[in-house]
Amino acid sequence: MRIDLRRAVVVQSAEDVSRRLRSIERDPANQILPLPPPPAPFRVPKSPVPPMQLNLGLKHPAVPDMPHDSSPPDLLRGNPRMTGSATAGSPPVDAKFWKRTAELQLTREEIRRVLQRRGWARDEVAILDQRSAETAIVEALSIKRKRIRRLAKERAATEKLMTERAVAPRVDAEKQALKLAGLRNHFLDRDMIQFHDRKVEAAARDLAAMMAVAAYKAFKG
Numbered sequence: 001m002r003i004d005l006r007r008a009v010v011v012q013s014a015e016d017v018s019r020r021l022r023s024i025e026r027d028p029a030n031q032i033l034p035l036p037p038p039p040a041p042f043r044v045p046k047s048p049v050p051p052m053q054l055n056l057g058l059k060h061p062a063v064p065d066m067p068h069d070s071s072p073p074d075l076l077r078g079n080p081r082m083t084g085s086a087t088a089g090s091p092p093v094d095a096k097f098w099k100r101t102a103e104l105q106l107t108r109e110e111i112r113r114v115l116q117r118r119g120w121a122r123d124e125v126a127i128l129d130q131r132s133a134e135t136a137i138v139e140a141l142s143i144k145r146k147r148i149r150r151l152a153k154e155r156a157a158t159e160k161l162m163t164e165r166a167v168a169p170r171v172d173a174e175k176q177a178l179k180l181a182g183l184r185n186h187f188l189d190r191d192m193i194q195f196h197d198r199k200v201e202a203a204a205r206d207l208a209a210m211m212a213v214a215a216y217k218a219f220k221g
Contacts, residue, residue, distance in 0.1 A: 106140050114140045 114136050 106137065106144065110140045110144065111136050114143065
């Protein structure tokens with residue numbers, strides 16, 4: 001009986017195993033190194049440009065801060081109830097203003113309606129200054145354009161609905177005709193297949209009869 005020493009299992013005692021583990025732990029190569037310190041937190045470097053000179057697109061640096069006013073200044077400058085007097089350096093509204101509104105197809109009632117929404121009274125329109133009048137024209141044109149676009153959308157939707165209602169019966173009739181034509185073709189195809197099957201069956205019967213006669217003659221022969 002041969003014993004292969006290369007595959008033999010060497011059994012060590014518990015003392016030998018503990019001694020071996022202690023020698024491995026004492027080895028400097030097996031020492032656990034401490035973790036490195038955590039990195040310093042990231043800080044955004046300071047810009048060399050002073051903050052007051054940065055233009056972030058919100059406001060030009062040369063524009064001074066103005067007090068906030070929720071009401072449009074153009075429509076309040078010529079209002080005697082708000083300011084007590086008309087705007088200095090701005091001429092009052094003359095006939096050219098109403099002529100321009102007529103050229104733009106704006107009525108005086110539309111202008112008055114815009115001004116009344118901004119707090120103007122009906123009798124104060126006559127003393128409206130030129131700058132506020134221009135603002136009123138722009139706003140009245142914007143309102144009129146929005147109204148025209150809304151009416152155009154409503155008219156297009158109505159025309160589309162009427163067209164669909166007019167076309168729907170014709171489309172239904174065409175679908176019904178196509179359906180009937182499909183059924184007719186289906187029945188024609190079925191009849192042709194049945195006719196072909198009957199011809200094949202008749203030919204098979206004739207062939208079987210001929211083979212039976214030939215076999216009978218050969219048997220009697």
